[in-house]
Amino acid sequence: AQKVTQAQTEISVVEKEDVTLDCVYETRDTTYYLFWYKQPPSGELVFLIRRNSFDEQNEISGRYSWNFQKSTSSFNFTITASQVVDSAVYFCALSGDNNAGNMLTFGGGTRLMVKP
């Protein structure tokens, strides 16, 4: 069975602070994929990043960076110099390369509030 845990249910920071959102996963698949989605107050789910289990390189995209550590089964997400527009719920998700297609298992989400 697959499981994704986002232990931080809610985080509050002041604008310009750096913030890291934690994601820990469990899977028995040798090949799997990890995702982050953003859900702003408007409600839609916006894809941010996809990473496969063979690629442990960290990724940076503007103020966003992701740290994939297979040894600790973690895929953490850092926002540098946070902005009010970053306020949203962020979901980490896992998909295994099994015969179940690409079904996603979502974590419970972390609500990030960035205050001006």
Next chain:
Amino acid sequence: DAGVIQSPRHEVTEMGQEVTLRCKPISGHDYLFWYRQTMMRGLELLIYFNNNVPIDDSGMPEDRFSAKMPNASFSTLKIQPSEPRDSAVYFCASSFLAGVAETQYFGPGTRLLVL
């Protein structure tokens, strides 16, 4: 390119009424997923299709829920009869699977309120 389109965006209905949610996936995508999001249970996969064929409906809560995909560009999720506990946001997502797990792109969701 247009993203996943869902309609209606909001639906308010009374208990016992039939509700139909609609989804148009991204053109060329051959996987379509229906999710439900509630505060209590988070995001749950209800059912998914591959090439218009339902593959796994184990997430469908009960017989009151049904989903169809008559063609590659349209899917419906029907609740009949609706109950207040069905109130949630229902998302449709689509993806293109080319041998490896691909990214699912979500529609804007339908916010359903059953009174």
